Amino acid sequence: MQLLAAIDYDLFRFGPFEIFKKIPILQDIEFLSNIAIHSFGLFVAIGLMITFKLSAKRGEEKLGIDGEEVQNFGLYLVAIGWFFAHFFNILFYEPHKIAEDPLILLKVWGSISSYGGMFGGIIAAYVWKIKNPDKDFMTWVELGVWGLTFSWMFGRIGCASVHDHPGAQSDFALAISGWPDGLTRHDLGLYEAIWWTVIVATILILDRKPRPKGFFVGLVPMMYAPVRFSLDFLRVGPDQGGDIRYLGLTPAQYFSIGIFTFGVYYFFKVWKNPPIVWKKFVFDKSDTTVSSDNEKNVDDVETEDSDGVDETAAKKKKRGAGPKRKKK
Numbered sequence: 001m002q003l004l005a006a007i008d009y010d011l012f013r014f015g016p017f018e019i020f021k022k023i024p025i026l027q028d029i030e031f032l033s034n035i036a037i038h039s040f041g042l043f044v045a046i047g048l049m050i051t052f053k054l055s056a057k058r059g060e061e062k063l064g065i066d067g068e069e070v071q072n073f074g075l076y077l078v079a080i081g082w083f084f085a086h087f088f089n090i091l092f093y094e095p096h097k098i099a100e101d102p103l104i105l106l107k108v109w110g111s112i113s114s115y116g117g118m119f120g121g122i123i124a125a126y127v128w129k130i131k132n133p134d135k136d137f138m139t140w141v142e143l144g145v146w147g148l149t150f151s152w153m154f155g156r157i158g159c160a161s162v163h164d165h166p167g168a169q170s171d172f173a174l175a176i177s178g179w180p181d182g183l184t185r186h187d188l189g190l191y192e193a194i195w196w197t198v199i200v201a202t203i204l205i206l207d208r209k210p211r212p213k214g215f216f217v218g219l220v221p222m223m224y225a226p227v228r229f230s231l232d233f234l235r236v237g238p239d240q241g242g243d244i245r246y247l248g249l250t251p252a253q254y255f256s257i258g259i260f261t262f263g264v265y266y267f268f269k270v271w272k273n274p275p276i277v278w279k280k281f282v283f284d285k286s287d288t289t290v291s292s293d294n295e296k297n298v299d300d301v302e303t304e305d306s307d308g309v310d311e312t313a314a315k316k317k318k319r320g321a322g323p324k325r326k327k328k
Contacts, residue, residue: 009163009178040158047154048078055147058207063139064279070143076128077121077144082108084120089113092251093244114152115255121148139276142217149203149220153196159189166242167234186234195227210275218267225260229253 016036052074056067086108090097093113097104104110125144129137159165166179167186174191177184202223203216232250236242243250 009176009180039161040164043154043158043161044151047151047158048074050154051147051150054150055143058146059143060281062210062278062280063143064281065139065143066281066283073128073140073144074147077124080124080127081117081120082112084123085112085114085117086110088116088119092116095244113251114155115252118148118259119255138214138217142214145217145220146203146207149196149200152224153193153200156189156193156196160187160193163187163189165189165192166236166240167231168236170234185236188231188235191231192228195224199223210278212270212273213276214266214270214273218263218265218270221259221263222267225256225263229256229260232256 016038052071055074056070059065059070060067087105089111090105094111121144125137125141128140129135163176163179165188167175167188169183170186171184172186174187174194175184176187176190179185199220203220206219207216229252232243232253235250238244243252246254
């Protein structure tokens with residue numbers, strides 16, 4: 001029985017949406033009339049917005065970090081990560097295009113690689129570390145990995161919507177029928193979207209209580225890499241528009257081996273460590289100083305005891321206690 005193979009390839013695909021052509025006063029403007037919103041880009045944009053929102057919320061509620069600072073960190077990772085997503089794709093998947101046009105490496109609006117974006121994010125994180133030496137680097141990296149799962153999930157949903165990861169011919173229950181060649185094939189973008197949904201559900205469940213620092217940095221690659229490695233054996237060859245092979249493996253399979261090895265090493269390095277202590281971010285409206293509830297600026301903010309009594313004032317009162325002398 002085929003659950004989705006009965007659905008036509010084009011019915012499962014939607015877009016592009018040429019919204020400006022439907023607006024009378026704009027449809028005659030050539031520049032605007034040629035703009036189209038593709039489903040892949042739409043899902044990526046939705047994924048980034050959700051990632052920024054949830055990461056900022058987690059930063060403020062559990063890590064004592066300003067949500068705005070978290071979003072700025074995310075934009076930094078995305079900007080550099082997107083460049084390397086394209087750079088890696090050309091370098092490892094389409095190297096023949098460099099000889100034809102070396103400037104293609106700079107055309108970041110072209111094809112992209114998910115692993116390239118990940119490695120670009122890693123590079124961006126280390127550059128950010130140099131510029132922010134006072135920050136707890138692993139806390140920020142883990143927050144980035146945690147948020148990455150949402151972006152990757154929506155990105156793969158976008159891939160499934162445009163069927164840009166064709167697999168081998170199959171009668172599998174989730175195979176898609178009606179590909180351009182008329183065959184029924186695996187849709188690897190769809191399979192990954194399903195698996196990333198599982199990963200997202202897993203981290204949300206595990207994140208319901210504090211974990212050791214770096215826990216998700218090890219867990220996420222451990223969960224993703226083996227599945228990506230396995231699925232790429234189902235990918236069509238370069239003669240059919242699929243990925244190039246090096247000694248029988250795709251670039252993503254080599255990358256998967258690397259990040260899985262790292263994930264296993266790092267997970268078992270930290271998983272027995274004590275869990276982090278959650279702390280909420282506190283914004284002092286009376287000053288520009290911001291801090292977590294465990295890290296107040298003692299020079300600018302007077303500490304209070306559990307009853308709300310100014311401890312500084314109490315100490316002064318105690319020191320000044322006793323009979324007062326009258327002025328003569």
